[in-house]
Amino acid sequence: MDMQNLATTLEASLDPSQNKHAETALLQEQKKPGFSLLLLRIVASDTYGSTARLAGALYFKNFIRRNWTDESGNYKLPQDEVVSIKRELIGLMISVPANIQYQLGDAVGVIADSDFWRRWDTLVDDLVSRLTPDNARVNNGVLQVAHSIFKRWRPLYRSDELFTEVNHVLGKFGDPFVRLLGSTDQLIEQNRDERPALSQYFSTMNLMMKLLYDLSVQDLPPIFEDNMQSLTSLLHKYLIYDNPLLHTDSDSESGPLEFVKSGIFEVLVLYAQKYEDAFGPFVEQFIGSSWNLLTTTGLGTKNDILVSKALQFLTSVTRMSQHARAFNNEDTMSQVIERVVLPNLSLRDSDMEMFEDEPIEFIRRDLEGSDSDTRRRAATDFLQQLLAQFQKLVTDVVLRYINHYLSDYSKNPGANWKSKDTAVYLFSSIAAKGAVTTSQGVKSVNELVNVIDFFQANVAADLVSDSDVESILKVGAIKYLYVFRSQITREQWRDALPLVVKHLGSPDYVVYTYAAIALERVLALADASKQSVINPTDINPLSAQLLQHLFQLIERDPEPAKLQENEFLMRCVMRVLIVIRDGVVPITDNVLAHFIKITRIISPNPANPRFYYYHFEALGAFIRFAAPSQPGKLENGLYPVFLSILENDVQEFIPYVFQLFAALLEANPSGSLTAYYTSLAQPILSPQFWSSKGNIPALVRLLSSLMTRGASQIAENKQLEPILSIFQSLITSKTNEIYGFELLESIMASFAPSIIEPYFVTVLQLLFTRLQSSKTEAFSSRFVRFYHFISSRIDSGLGADWFISHANQVQEGVYVQLYLSIILPDTQKLARPLDRKVAVISLCKTLTNSVAFAEKYKKGWGYTCETLLKLLENPPIMASKDDTIADQDVDDMSFGVGFTQLQTIRRPAQDYWPEVQDVKSWVGQELQSANARQGGMIRKYAEERLAQSPQTLQVLSVYMSR
Numbered sequence: 035m036d037m038q039n040l041a042t043t044l045e046a047s048l049d050p051s052q053n054k055h056a057e058t059a060l061l062q063e064q065k066k067p068g069f070s071l072l073l074l075r076i077v078a079s080d081t082y083g084s085t086a087r088l089a090g091a092l093y094f095k096n097f098i099r100r101n102w103t104d105e106s107g108n109y110k111l112p113q114d115e116v117v118s119i120k121r122e123l124i125g126l127m128i129s130v131p132a133n134i135q136y137q138l139g140d141a142v143g144v145i146a147d148s149d150f151w152r153r154w155d156t157l158v159d160d161l162v163s164r165l166t167p168d169n170a171r172v173n174n175g176v177l178q179v180a181h182s183i184f185k186r187w188r189p190l191y192r193s194d195e196l197f198t199e200v201n202h203v204l205g206k207f208g209d210p211f212v213r214l215l216g217s218t219d220q221l222i223e224q225n226r227d228e229r230p231a232l233s234q235y236f237s238t239m240n241l242m243m244k245l246l247y248d249l250s251v252q253d254l255p256p257i258f259e260d261n262m263q264s265l266t267s268l269l270h271k272y273l274i275y276d277n278p279l280l281h282t283d284s285d286s287e288s289g290p291l292e293f294v295k296s297g298i299f300e301v302l303v304l305y306a307q308k309y310e311d312a313f314g315p316f317v318e319q320f321i322g323s324s325w326n327l328l329t330t331t332g333l334g335t336k337n338d339i340l341v342s343k344a345l346q347f348l349t350s351v352t353r354m355s356q357h358a359r360a361f362n363n364e365d366t367m368s369q370v371i372e373r374v375v376l377p378n379l380s381l382r383d384s385d386m387e388m389f390e391d392e393p394i395e396f397i398r399r400d401l402e403g404s405d406s407d408t409r410r411r412a413a414t415d416f417l418q419q420l421l422a423q424f425q426k427l428v429t430d431v432v433l434r435y436i437n438h439y440l441s442d443y444s445k446n447p448g449a450n451w452k453s454k455d456t457a458v459y460l461f462s463s464i465a466a467k468g469a470v471t472t473s474q475g476v477k478s479v480n481e482l483v484n485v486i487d488f489f490q491a492n493v494a495a496d497l498v499s500d501s502d503v504e505s506i507l508k509v510g511a512i513k514y515l516y517v518f519r520s521q522i523t524r525e526q527w528r529d530a531l532p533l534v535v536k537h538l539g540s541p542d543y544v545v546y547t548y549a550a551i552a553l554e555r556v557l558a559l560a561d562a563s564k565q566s567v568i569n570p571t572d573i574n575p576l577s578a579q580l581l582q583h584l585f586q587l588i589e590r591d592p593e594p595a596k597l598q599e600n601e602f603l604m605r606c607v608m609r610v611l612i613v614i615r616d617g618v619v620p621i622t623d624n625v626l627a628h629f630i631k632i633t634r635i636i637s638p639n640p641a642n643p644r645f646y647y648y649h650f651e652a653l654g655a656f657i658r659f660a661a662p663s664q665p666g667k668l669e670n671g672l673y674p675v676f677l678s679i680l681e682n683d684v685q686e687f688i689p690y691v692f693q694l695f696a697a698l699l700e701a702n703p704s705g706s707l708t709a710y711y712t713s714l715a716q717p718i719l720s721p722q723f724w725s726s727k728g729n730i731p732a733l734v735r736l737l738s739s740l741m742t743r744g745a746s747q748i749a750e751n752k753q754l755e756p757i758l759s760i761f762q763s764l765i766t767s768k769t770n771e772i773y774g775f776e777l778l779e780s781i782m783a784s785f786a787p788s789i790i791e792p793y794f795v796t797v798l799q800l801l802f803t804r805l806q807s808s809k810t811e812a813f814s815s816r817f818v819r820f821y822h823f824i825s826s827r828i829d830s831g832l833g834a835d836w837f838i839s840h841a842n843q844v845q846e847g848v849y850v851q852l853y854l855s856i857i858l859p860d861t862q863k864l865a866r867p868l869d870r871k872v873a874v875i876s877l878c879k880t881l882t883n884s885v886a887f888a889e890k891y892k893k894g895w896g897y898t899c900e901t902l903l904k905l906l907e908n909p910p911i912m913a914s915k916d917d918t919i920a921d922q923d924v925d926d927m928s929f930g931v932g933f934t935q936l937q938t939i940r941r942p943a944q945d946y947w948p949e950v951q952d953v954k955s956w957v958g959q960e961l962q963s964a965n966a967r968q969g970g971m972i973r974k975y976a977e978e979r980l981a982q983s984p985q986t987l988q989v990l991s992v993y994m995s996r
Contacts, residue, residue: 035063040072041082044089050639054683060093070097070111071118077134078126087130091137098141103148105769120145124160128175135175139182146183151202157183158206165210168221170234173214177241180207184248192252200252208257211249215242219268229279236280236290239272243297247304254309266316269298273323285334286384292340295327299343306350317351321360324348328374335384338409345378345412352419362424367431370420376435378413379463380456381506389506393543394599400513401551414463421464421480429482432464440492451504454492458510461488462517473921474520474559485518486526497533505542512537512545516552519559524567527556531568535576538583546587550606557609558921566613573610574617580610581621585628594639597632601644608652612919612938616659625660626671629653633675640686647934650690654697654938655919661701669698673710680717685726689933692718692732697939699739707744715740715748719756727769731933734764734773735941738780745784757781758793765800768810775816779823783946787831795843802844805856818860819869822876827946834876834884853894858901868943870910874953877902882964882972896979896986902957903989909953958996965994 035043040063046056063069076082076090098119101110109116123145127138150157164176184203190196218238225231249255258265272294282289288296302320305313324344331337351357361367388396399408421428439457443450465485467478479485496503496511515522515530522530534556537549559567573580584607591597611618611625618625632649640646653672661668676691699711707715718736723729737757741748748754761781764774778797782790801820804813825834841849861877864870880887880898887895920937950956965972973994980987 035059037072037076041076041086041090044073044076044093045083045086047093048085048089064097064101067112068115070094070101070115071122073097074119074122074126077130077138084131088134088137091130091134091141095137095141095144099144102144105767107148120149120154120157124157124164124179127179128164128172135178139178142179143182143186147186150183151199155202158203162206162210165214167217170221170231170238174234174237174241177238177245181241181244181248184245187248188251190252196252200249204249204255204257208249208255211242211245212257212261214238215265215268218242219271226277227279232277232279233290236294240290240293240297243294243301246301247297250301250304250309254305254312259309259312262312262316266313266319269301270319270323273298273320273327282336284336285332286336288336288339292336296340296343299324299340299347302347303343303350306347306354310354314354317354317357320347321351321357325374328378333377333382333384339407341378341409342407342412345374345409345416348374349412349416349419352416352423355423358420358423361420362427364427364431367420367424367427371417371431371435375413375417376456376460378409379417379459381452386506389544393547397544397547397551397602410459417463418466421467425480426482429464429480432460433483436460448502451507455506455510458493458507458514461492462514466517470517475517475555477520479518479521485521489514489518494533497530497537505540505545508537508540508542508545509548512548512552516548516555519552519556519567524561527567528572531556531572535580538580538587547600547602550584550587551602554602554606554609557613564918568613570613570615570617573613577610577614577617578621578624581607581625581628584610585632588632589628592635594635595641598636598640598642598645598649601642601648604645604648604652608648608655608938611652611655611659614659616663618656618660619663622660622664622667625656626668629656630671630675633679637675637679637682637684637687640684643686646687646690650687650694651922651936651938653694654936657694657697657701658939661698665698665702665705668701669708669710672698677714680723688723688726689728689732690936692723692729692736693936693939696732696736696739696941699736699743700941703742705743707740707747711740711744712747712751715744715751715753719753719760724760724763728933730764730770730773731935734777734780737777738784741780741784749785749789754781754785754789754793758797761797762800765804768808768813771804771810771813772816775820779820779944782824782827782832783830783944787836794840798841798844802848802852805852814856814860815863815869818857819864819872821857822861822869822873823946825876826872826879828879828883834880835886838886850891850894853891854897858897861901862904866943867910868945870905871945871947871950871953874902874905874910874957875947875950877905878957878960881975882960888971888975892979895975896983899976899980899990900983900986903986906954906957906993954993955996958993961990961994962996 043056043059043063046052047060049056073090073094077087077094079087082090104110111119123138123142127135127142130138146154146157161176161180164172166172187196187200218235222232222235222239225235246258250258275294276291280289280291306317324347328341328344328348331341352361361370385396388399400410417428417432436457439453439460443454443457447454461483465480465483465488466476467480468476470476493511493514496507512534515534519527531553534549534552538546538553540546540549557566557568557573561567584603588597588600588603588607629649629652633653636646636649657668657672672694676695679687679691695711695714717723718733723733737760741757748757757777758781761774761777764770764777767774801817805817821837824832824837827833838849841852861873864873877898881895881902887898920940922935922937961972976987976990976994980990
């Protein structure tokens with residue numbers, strides 16, 4: 035493919051109607067040497083259109099992410115290509131437009147994660163050499179590259195290696211950075227009447243604020259500490275700086291001034307929180323300037339981030355007792371509430387426009403925990419920090435304002451509804467102590483107020499009334515229940531729940547969505563004894579109607595992007611199915627039809643990862659509770675739509691589909707493989723699916739389920755060898771070794787020893803090679819677990835002697851080395867109760883059943899006994915069966931990065947010995963039984979082989995006498 039065709043293909047990859055074909059062509063093209071450099075040439079050339087150049091940058095970023103290094107840090111590309119990329123990338127990034135620069139910056143970040151700084155120790159020198167005295171365009175490119183690298187430090191924990199890297203950067207970049215800060219300040223002064231130049235230099239200042247944060251985030255650099263007075267003077271200068279040439283015409287579009295000032299506040303928050311000793315003497319001037327900014331800045335949305343950052347700074351400062359004291363009087367507190375808190379907490383016209391025109395965006399911003407950069411959230415945080423310092427003063431002052439607003443509302447409810455909204459929001463802000471948690475809402479409340487009394491007196495009527503109550507007040511009332519849900523008793527919820535359910539029928543998008551949010555959370559709510567606050571028997575009679583209505587709301591607009599817009603509705607569907615459990619069985623047909631319809635609509639264009647995550651979680655719950663009683667119906671209904679996803683390579687859905695296929699199989703463990711599954715077995719053995727790391731955990735589970743149900747058919751179809759080849763591939767990878775062992779255990783559990791026998795020596799060779807050449811702690815632990823798994827399964831034709839005979843075919847005598855140096859020592863390190871249980875059973879059966887240990891490894895018999903007794907000092911306690919489905923917070927998940935586990939069908943750890951619960955009693959019975967069966971030989975072995983360890987012999991005798 036020549037450059038022009040490659041550019042055309044890249045452009046097509048951004049077109050939804052052509053991207054599948056284009057992606058296939060690019061996947062073939064990227065196998066050719068030098069592909070990445072061709073991408074960079076397209077990005078660099080003005081010959082190709084802006085779309086092709088942007089597509090090239092996007093593809094380059096993703097190509098580098100997939101192909102830069104392997105899991106051991108070795109380059110996957112040829113060395114000359116690596117060198118060329120590093121040589122060309124920085125200069126290119128500096129020269130391209132901003133939208134392309136961001137994509138290349140991400141690629142630089144990926145390379146830096148691997149190589150910086152030890153394998154790319156020239157990078158900082160290269161960046162510094164490109165800085166100029168006055169060329170803002172070049173400097174901005176350099177600073178953008180630097181930020182893309184140094185911002186990696188923000189979330190990292192302190193370590194010696196990290197500080198070595200930071201010091202490497204500061205040693206080369208610190209002085210030039212401080213000089214550039216000063217020269218940029220001078221250039222801004224010199225060009226204060228020249229709009230284009232001024233805007234460029236303000237872009238430089240904006241990037242420098244980001245870098246100031248990056249460079250300070252781990253520790254205060256000495257060069258900044260030494261220049262703290264001049265540094266804070268410059269920060270203060272630009273915090274109060276104004277120039278009409280930098281004002282934007284739009285009331286909603288932030289400009290250079292807002293960006294720079296927001297960046298300064300981020301730095302101030304960091305310094306106030308981490309470097310009080312050095313920064314403390316300079317704080318006072320910023321407090322006064324922040325107050326002035328907050329009391330003079332308009333309510334336009336272009337100022338939202340700036341105002342929220344200023345409030346965050348005041349919140350940080352208020353944590354310092356010496357500065358908080360200034361607020362500790364009634365007059366000052368009243369001014370703070372009236373002039374800072376209330377203007378930023380009250381609804382604006384722009385908020386109501388969003389409520390009506392972009393309802394889903396309004397919900398996401400308004401929902402607790404998701405609106406950290408909104409004025410309301412920042413004002414609330416500031417108010418709650420003041421409350422933490424001066425609880426009675428703040429409560430008394432705020433209650434006066436609440437009463438004022440409620441009184442204003444009562445005079446004219448139709449016109450003054452915003453006063454009611456402000457009052458309820460204010461009350462919620464001072465009533466809640468601490469953050470609103472995902473699972474329980476507010477866990478602790480201000481004891482000076484009563485949340486239930488306030489609800490009954492001022493909020494409940496908005497839920498009960500069928501007259502014309504403003505939608506925003508209904509939302510506020512539902513949100514009140516949502517926030518304080520754990521403060522409401524079970525009996526009170528019995529009265530409140532119908533009011534929430536009623537509002538699912540509202541015609542207003544935000545109202546019915548908030549009703550779904552509140553319903554889902556209260557259905558998940560449990561008390562201190564882990565009992566559900568809402569009894570499932572109260573929901574079961576409503577479930578059919580409830581689910582039907584939720585599905586209708588989701589399907590209201592069948593356009594794919596619109597249908598999957600509202601993840602909150604699908605999350606509520608999931609929760610209802612979890613709560614009613616097998617109560618879904620009578621309505622299976624209807625629920626199944628909706629799931630099939632929705633899956634078909636969203637499959638061609640997955641647009642909202644949160645929606646389809648909850649969609650597949652809900653499907654998982656449906657399979658879990660409906661499939662055991664009617665597996666055929668669900669298999670027949672879901673197989674075609676799932677197969678279509680695989681055939682059309684819908685990569686976002688494939689890991690979910692593999693998990694759901696496995697759950698369908700596991701729902702009917704005694705059944706044989708149907709034609710559906712036998713036809714599925716061959717495709718999932720192809721390398722195509724195993725090349726994506728996100729598929730691997732689900733594929734291993736699916737293969738394991740297929741083997742459990744259809745081992746004989748798999749053997750007849752000669753598919754065991756391809757499965758073993760997959761095991762070989764997994765076990766050689768440190769990333770996937772755990773899945774290799776899971777697959778191997780499933781193979782050993784599913785097939786008769788006679789079928790596995792021809793391959794087992796080769797399997798052991800692979801395992802022994804890894805143990806010798808690149809053993810990891812995780813690999814060693816899983817190997818020991820695997821050994822005990824084999825050793826414990828004497829009744830299945832395996833056992834210690836079976837393992838020994840095959841191990842010694844690899845190398846004579848290797849078993850003794852393994853047993854003494856790895857298996858016995860690492861057995862004590864096993865942490866999971868089930869692993870320790872299998873080890874106990876394995877060691878005990880070795881003592882009672884192994885011919886090799888009875889006749890050949892006499893010392894080993896004693897060592898085995900000692901290890902067993904040490905395990906029994908801290909015996910594994912089997913957890914009682916818990917059928918609870920764990921709650922997963924999607925905000926903590928990284929969609930598209932790897933495997934996403936579906937909690938509703940999470941497979942519990944396999945217990946091959948469910949009948950053994952009290953391992954100590956079981957060991958005693960096993961020893962006694964074997965001793966009787968073998969005519970007292972076990973006791974004789976013990977007396978002979980533990981003669982030098984009388985204490986061990988005594989403990990063993992206790993077990994044998996039970």
